[in-house]
Amino acid sequence: MNTLLSSLPSFERLGRIPLYIPGKPIQEVQRELGLTSIVKLASNENPWGPTEAVKARVAAVVAGTDVEGLGLYPVSDGWYLRQRIAQRKGLPPDRIVLGNGSSEILEMVAKAAFLEGGSAVVPKHSFAIYGIATQTAGGRLIESRASTTELDADDILRRVEPDTRLVYLGHPNNPTGVRLERAALERLVRGLREDIILVVDQAYAEYEEPGEYPDAAGYLDERPNLLVLHTFSKIHCLAGMRIGYGMGSKEIMQYLERVRSPFNTNLLAQAAAEVAVQDLAFEAFSRQKNREARAAFGTEAARHRCRLSGTSGNFILLESAYPAAELFQELLKRGVIVRPMQGYGLPNHIRVSFGKPEEMEAFWRAAAPLLDGGC
Ligand SMILES: Cc1ncc(COP(=O)(O)O)c(C=O)c1O
Known part of the structure; x- marks a missing residue:
């Protein structure tokens, strides 16, 4: 950027602050890739509500x-x-x-x-x-x-x-x-x-x-x-x-x-x-579903010899041999949106939010062929 604004101290400073990059919305992926079936596991939302x-x-x-x-x-x-x-x-x-x-x-x-x-x-x-x-x-x-x-x-x-x-x-x-x-x-x-x-x-x-x-x-x-x-x-x-x-x-x-x-x-x-x-009942229900999703994810990750980290929240970090940006793109082409973590100082990690069982199955269907042979 080399405009009149960027020469002002305040904008010059703002220009150096990293942009927040949100999870990719489903509609955007549909529009860009012409896909109809898309699973979003990118923004740590709760898939079980609202009530x-x-x-x-x-x-x-x-x-x-x-x-x-x-x-x-x-x-x-x-x-x-x-x-x-x-x-x-x-x-x-x-x-x-x-x-x-x-x-x-x-x-x-x-x-x-x-x-x-x-x-x-x-x-x-x-x-x-x-x-x-x-x-x-x-x-x-x-x-x-x-x-x-x-x-x-x-x-x-x-x-x-x-x-x-x-x-x-x-x-x-x-x-x-x-x-x-x-x-x-x-x-x-x-x-x-x-x-x-x-x-x-x-x-x-x-x-x-x-x-x-x-x-x-x-x-x-x-x-x-x-x-x-x-x-x-x-x-x-x-x-x-x-x-x-x-x-x-x-x-x-x-x-x-x-x-x-x-x-x-x-x-x-x-x-x-x-x-x-x-x-409180909906919270307890969601917590239980999250516990189940985390356990199932662990089992599947072990089968594919993937390295995971994180024990809290409704998401998990998966480390792979691929650069996160590439793995993200490959999963996107297969209709699965995750969050690449290079902006967080984790160039080989993606973050996966826990969705419903069928969404997690879609994740593994897309990810397994990419990750097999060890993450
Ligand atoms: C740790 C943490 N804090 C805050 C937020 C922001 O949540 P919101 O602005 O939707 O309340 C998020 C969203 O992902 C988060 O992960």
Whole structure:
């Protein structure tokens, strides 16, 4: 790019920030490759919903039989949904913020923290938005140590610098599917300087076994610098609605409220999420299906001598001898969309989301001939 804009310092800097590359949509693959049967295992969505109750609520809002109508602005701060989340989480509603997807909250907190510059510590191989949100808000990125098999809380603490304002932690992390043990999480939560906001992104927490998962929300009353995020895009199966939430101290909320766009979450999303957040049975069902998909994937991968990593979330990393970009293209031609991981510092890994059994069969039908002889 060599235009007038690119000579401006702000655009020159923006031009150097990596673009977020989303999973390829089914319609796009149909259009580009002329395929009719396509399986998408690229964006860690839940294939088992949304539930009929959620759809009925959305239909009622659309039909205007609900109190609100599509022609009216939604409740700007999602008061009703925040009440429901508060009941579920045992936290006052004024300690909850909603976002247009949890991605928006990742951006909101960066915008607030880097108004006067500063840095964020982000573990290697983390969800791309942490780095993008930091840099587009004017922050500097410090990468801490992590691998495909572990996160390192102590290295995060070591990397903190005097101008550090934020730490982002995916817990479990996407794409590596790993999380911290309770003791390590505690060292991080309690060991971090109190003027640094610790964002613990728990987008996949609901897929963890209840009782075994060290939930960072347990430290919210102790640490006013903690922000714990959840999304309705994963186990709640509302990715298309774009809605997520954050939990933190009243103080953090007051600052986030200053950077939140008015009406940032829409009417349909708020209504759908009000129903979804109460449906523990659907969560348990989805968790069980995910457990089954992970076990079946492990069995099939062993048959093909594939190397896997990740034990959390609704996805898995598969390492192959092929460059990820090539394997991705070959699978695409066969109607299977996965996510190549070269942009995450993993040039030979693809990430596969767990779909329904028939979708996973389609994956192996396409992948096996490519991978046979050992991944
Ligand atoms: C770790 C993690 N956090 C946050 C998100 C964003 O979710 P959303 O913006 O849909 O709530 C994702 C999406 O893939 C994710 O993997």
